[in-house]
Amino acid sequence: MGEPEFEIPYTDLKLALDMGLSRRDILKIAAYGSLAAFIAACGGSTNTNTNTSITATGGKLAIGSYQSDSVPKKALADLVNNFSSSNGGTKVTINTVDHGTFQNQITSYLQGTPEDVFTWFSGHRMRFFASKGLATPIDDVWNAVKGNFTEGFANSVKGDDGHVYAIPSSYYPWAIFYRKDVFAQHNYSVPTNWDDFKALCAKMKTDGLIPIAFADKDGWPAMGTFDILNLRLNGYDFHVGLCTGTQKWNDPKVTAVFKKWAEIVPYYSPAFAGLTWQQAADQLLKKQAGMYLLGLFVSQEFLASGSQADLAQLDFFPFPHVGSQYDSEEALDAPIDVYMVTKKSPTLSANLGQAKAFMEYVAKGSAQTQFYVESPGAIPTANDADQSKYDPLTKKAAQIVSNAKRITQFFDRDSRPDFAGPNGMQQFLLKYLSNASADTTSLQSDMQKFWDSLGPE
Amino acid sequence: MAQTTRVSPAAAEGPGAGELVARGRGRYNVLTRYDRRVLAVMVGVPLLLDLVLIWWPTLTSVYYSLTNWDGIGDITAQNFIGLKNYTFLLSGGYFQFWPAVAHNLIWLAWLTFIATPLGIFFAVLLDREIKGSRFYQSVFYLPVVLSLVVVGFIWELQFAPTDGFINNAFGIAHSSKIIDWLGNPHINLFAILVAASWRHVGYMMVIYLAGLKSVDPTLREAAKVDGANEVQTFFRVIFPVMAPINTVIVVLTAIESLRAFDLAYIINQGKNGLELLSILVTNNSISESTRVGFGSAIAVILLVVSLGPIITFLTQAMRPARS
Numbered sequence: 001m002g003e004p005e006f007e008i009p010y011t012d013l014k015l016a017l018d019m020g021l022s023r024r025d026i027l028k029i030a031a032y033g034s035l036a037a038f039i040a041a042c043g044g045s046t047n048t049n050t051n052t053s054i055t056a057t058g059g060k061l062a063i064g065s066y067q068s069d070s071v072p073k074k075a076l077a078d079l080v081n082n083f084s085s086s087n088g089g090t091k092v093t094i095n096t097v098d099h100g101t102f103q104n105q106i107t108s109y110l111q112g113t114p115e116d117v118f119t120w121f122s123g124h125r126m127r128f129f130a131s132k133g134l135a136t137p138i139d140d141v142w143n144a145v146k147g148n149f150t151e152g153f154a155n156s157v158k159g160d161d162g163h164v165y166a167i168p169s170s171y172y173p174w175a176i177f178y179r180k181d182v183f184a185q186h187n188y189s190v191p192t193n194w195d196d197f198k199a200l201c202a203k204m205k206t207d208g209l210i211p212i213a214f215a216d217k218d219g220w221p222a223m224g225t226f227d228i229l230n231l232r233l234n235g236y237d238f239h240v241g242l243c244t245g246t247q248k249w250n251d252p253k254v255t256a257v258f259k260k261w262a263e264i265v266p267y268y269s270p271a272f273a274g275l276t277w278q279q280a281a282d283q284l285l286k287k288q289a290g291m292y293l294l295g296l297f298v299s300q301e302f303l304a305s306g307s308q309a310d311l312a313q314l315d316f317f318p319f320p321h322v323g324s325q326y327d328s329e330e331a332l333d334a335p336i337d338v339y340m341v342t343k344k345s346p347t348l349s350a351n352l353g354q355a356k357a358f359m360e361y362v363a364k365g366s367a368q369t370q371f372y373v374e375s376p377g378a379i380p381t382a383n384d385a386d387q388s389k390y391d392p393l394t395k396k397a398a399q400i401v402s403n404a405k406r407i408t409q410f411f412d413r414d415s416r417p418d419f420a421g422p423n424g425m426q427q428f429l430l431k432y433l434s435n436a437s438a439d440t441t442s443l444q445s446d447m448q449k450f451w452d453s454l455g456p457e
Numbered sequence: 458m459a460q461t462t463r464v465s466p467a468a469a470e471g472p473g474a475g476e477l478v479a480r481g482r483g484r485y486n487v488l489t490r491y492d493r494r495v496l497a498v499m500v501g502v503p504l505l506l507d508l509v510l511i512w513w514p515t516l517t518s519v520y521y522s523l524t525n526w527d528g529i530g531d532i533t534a535q536n537f538i539g540l541k542n543y544t545f546l547l548s549g550g551y552f553q554f555w556p557a558v559a560h561n562l563i564w565l566a567w568l569t570f571i572a573t574p575l576g577i578f579f580a581v582l583l584d585r586e587i588k589g590s591r592f593y594q595s596v597f598y599l600p601v602v603l604s605l606v607v608v609g610f611i612w613e614l615q616f617a618p619t620d621g622f623i624n625n626a627f628g629i630a631h632s633s634k635i636i637d638w639l640g641n642p643h644i645n646l647f648a649i650l651v652a653a654s655w656r657h658v659g660y661m662m663v664i665y666l667a668g669l670k671s672v673d674p675t676l677r678e679a680a681k682v683d684g685a686n687e688v689q690t691f692f693r694v695i696f697p698v699m700a701p702i703n704t705v706i707v708v709l710t711a712i713e714s715l716r717a718f719d720l721a722y723i724i725n726q727g728k729n730g731l732e733l734l735s736i737l738v739t740n741n742s743i744s745e746s747t748r749v750g751f752g753s754a755i756a757v758i759l760l761v762v763s764l765g766p767i768i769t770f771l772t773q774a775m776r777p778a779r780s
Contacts, residue, residue, distance in 0.1 A: 104744045107528050125745075132529045217640055217725050270633065271618035273640025273729060279619055288631070418746035422726040423553045423737060430729040434642065446552050453550055455525040455748070 054140045055360060056353025057088030062115035062345070063358075064095050066102035071300075075374035082370065083361045090354050110134040114342040116355045122156040122336035123409035124243070124416065126166055128457070129340075130159035136341040136348070137163035141356050145363035148382045152407060156336050166338035167359045169368060170378035172296035173401045174224050174333040174410070175316040182209075182287050182313075190317045194260075197320040201267040204290040211267035213289035215280035216433065219426030223411035225293055226429060227333050228319045229257045235326035236406035243408075243415040249447035258432060258440045260322065265436035273430060278305075285310055293319065295335070296397050297377045314393060318400050331406035335413055337378065418454050515760065521753035528742070528749040542754035554755070557732040560646055564653070564733070565714035572654035573710045576661025581691060583662070584669040598663055600656040609723030612652035613639070642730025649720045649731065657713060661706055668702035669695070704773045711766035715759065734759045 067076045073096060080092045095115055102109070106120075110129055120126060129135050142164040146154060149168065157166040183189075186207055191197040201211035216222045230239045234253045241247035242254070269280055269289060281301035283289035292298060302311045321327035339362050341355050342348065348355065361367055365384030372380050373389055379398050387395065401407065412420040419425055428447050432440060488496065522543070524536040546554050579597055583590045600608060615622045616638035623638065624630040638648040672695055680690040696703070718735040721727045727736030734755060742752025 106745055107747050108743070111529065134529070219725065219728060269619075270635045271637035271640055273642075274616075274618040274637040274645070275640070279617065283619070417744075418741070418748050421740055421744060421746045422728045423732065423740045424746075427553065427728045430642075434729075449550075450552060453545065455527070455751075457527070 055357035058090055059354045060091045061351050061354040061358055062093045062347060064115035064118040066097060066099045066119050068096050068098045072375040075371045079367055079371050083358055087357050110342060111344060114345050116345045116348050116351045117339055117341055117358055120338055120340050121413050122338050123413035125413050127159050130165040134343050135165045136343050137165055138341055138359055139164045141359045145360055148363055148384055153381050166340045167363050168336045168338050168381040169362050170380055171334050171336040172378040173397050174295045175318055177292045177294060177298050177314060177316040179313045180315050191320050193320050194322045198263060210269050210283055210289040212264060213280040213283045213292040214268035214272040215275035215277045216272055216430060217274050217276050219422050220412055221277050222429040224333060227408060227411050229260055231331040232322045232326060233257055233260060233324050236329055236331050249451060250444045254444055255440055262436040299393060300377050329406045330404045332404050333410045334401045334407045335410045416457055419451055424450060518753045518756050521750050522757045524750040526750045527747040542751050546754060553732050553737055557734045557737050560733055564717050567650045568657055568710045568714050572657040573661050573706060576658040577665050579662045580665035580669055583666055597659040601659040605719035606723055608652055608656050609720045613724060616648050639724055645730045649724060652720055664706060668699050672698055708766045708770035715763050
């Protein structure tokens with residue numbers, strides 16, 4: 001297992017000097033010989049300009065962040081700098097931890113000595129820690145900012161107890177991505193129903209393309225396909241029931257999902273169980289593959305390995321209808337990323353006002369737009385985000401999410417982590433995919449048995 | 458210890474140095490008060506570290522394994538479920554358990570019958586002082602210096618189906634004959650065993666080579682005089698003389714295969730043919746999944762299995778040298 005990578009946080013001293021402490025001031029303080037005065041000046045305990053009672057300016061704030069990739073990391077650093085200067089020079093430290101490590105260690109992190117604010121996900125993953133008393137409710141902040149969010153986002157940040165625990169910062173849809181130039185070259189048209197979709201796959205195969213890029217070495221990408229097929233065939237309510245245990249895995253409805261899925265597995269990338277999502281995205285980028293069901297973040301790989309011209313060719317369409325009564329839900333996975341306030345942070349009692357000020361700040365469209373411009377790949381959530389800054393792909397992505405009548409987060413955000421993990425759901429789907437046309441009765445009964453073996457949550 | 462005391466300059470400066478201190482009931486203690494203090498610190502500190510870092514986690518694991526604790530909050534009476542975790546595991550209730558055991562055994566067999574003998578073979582070759590033996594020695598030892606995480610990354614680059622070296626070298630990366638070294642559950646274990654051996658061979662080679670260097674050269678000469686050929690000399694003379702090293706090699710191989718973790722975890726977090734006991738422990742108890750009690754039960758089973766080779770190793774290593 002990888003060692004946690006603790007980035008060196010901001011050197012606070014530099015920030016402190018930026019907030020109007022001149023060289024002469026420091027000399028003066030040194031002359032007074034008063035350590036207390038220095039600490040007071042650095043700590044900015046001059047909380048004079050407090051607009052609302054729940055937030056505080058100046059002071060300090062610590063943030064635990066999983067934004068370990070360089071692009072979003074820089075965007076967050078700039079966001080924090082802007083927050084700091086707009087909030088009376090609040091001295092913010094960011095503890096960045098590798099994304100996967102952060103997720104794996106979240107339980108011990110939140111119970112130990114976490115930072116005041118942390119980056120996290122909406123859905124079951126948020127509600128779980130809220131119900132375990134490891135997050136601080138922020139209803140007061142939400143009341144101040146809720147006018148800036150739609151109903152869907154409002155529901156996504158509520159815990160089981162009805163309190164609000166998070167501020168949604170961005171989201172992205174899962175859809176079928178393709179290259180416009182490849183579709184134009186072969187005269188393909190966007191399929192809207194299952195038969196057209198399969199016919200297109202067959203056509204692509206004869207044209208020498210991999211019809212559907214697919215990669216599941218890491219286990220989670222396959223869940224996206226399971227989600228959308230289950231939503232289309234069995235509807236939102238059944239899917240949520242399955243994620244939360246009120247529906248059973250040996251239900252014939254699940255069998256139907258696997259049957260339907262088996263119809264497109266032959267069109268997948270060869271050796272998909274050994275590929276990463278980036279490698280499959282490269283197949284789409286290099287025009288070896290025709291389509292790819294993935295989240296909007298596939299654009300990151302286009303930017304990283306391709307050119308701006310490649311990115312301009314990237315487009316997507318919603319998963320086709322399958323002819324069930326649930327097609328009209330237009331449901332899709334659109335995971336929401338959030339900021340939350342911890343509970344056990346040793347500095348929280350001193351920094352709660354600053355933490356709430358930060359939560360208010362990230363609810364602003366201006367802050368979210370700044371983050372988006374620096375790190376595209378997810379869409380701002382605030383109503384007053386500057387949509388003129390969106391590229392066409394983001395505009396379209398925002399469009400298909402707003403068309404959806406039902407939105408899910410993603411299997412591993414909607415279901416319990418011990419079921420969704422590498423030795424649970426991920427393994428089951430890999431096993432299924434290794435021989436998709438086989439009978440799934442015993443697989444499904446194994447899935448249900450595994451679910452039943454998990455203790456109460 | 459008493460011997461050291463008499464010659465120790467530090468002790469000589471201490472009170473009552475060099476004297477035998479009379480103690481109650483007519484017993485004499487060869488240790489001065491100063492000695493005893495030094496002894497207490499030198500034994501006490503490692504003992505404390507041992508207790509805190511080894512025994513405490515071990516015993517808490519055993520304790521957790523009797524619960525269904527999720528790692529959050531306190532353990533209450535309702536959390537205690539007795540041996541249920543164990544019966545569930547051993548009865549095959551957890552679909553990943555027995556495959557993981559099987560993979561650990563395959564790992565052990567591979568290292569024992571392929572990688573370790575290869576390392577010994579290299580050691581014997583290099584011991585013959587062939588031309589450039591230092592160079593080969595460094596080459597084979599180089600992977601041992603790398604951490605297994607790095608080894609995992611290196612070999613992932615070789616095995617990756619579409620952009621990996623092997624498939625591209627054979628020109629099958631983009632054909633229908635593509636081999637899924639990492640994703641095919643029938644072959645991916647052997648793919649990473651090649652990677653593990655890459656490191657293990659060098660490790661065994663160095664240990665064995667050190668042993669060979671210490672073999673009395675007159676034995677070889679005697680064998681030669683008696684007309685034994687190279688093979689006979691090795692198997693009839695050298696190999697039996699090397700018995701202590703052989704045990705160390707076998708035990709180290711067993712320990713290596715029981716603690717196998719890094720490579721499989723780097724490749725795909727230990728699923729789809731790469732399940733290992735150590736990975737099940739991690740994925741169940743210290744990942745986002747919070748089955749601490751259940752994961753601890755797997756850890757305890759792994760511990761019990763490991764005790765065999767560990768005890769063998771220790772009795773071998775601690776045995777007083779015979780002249």
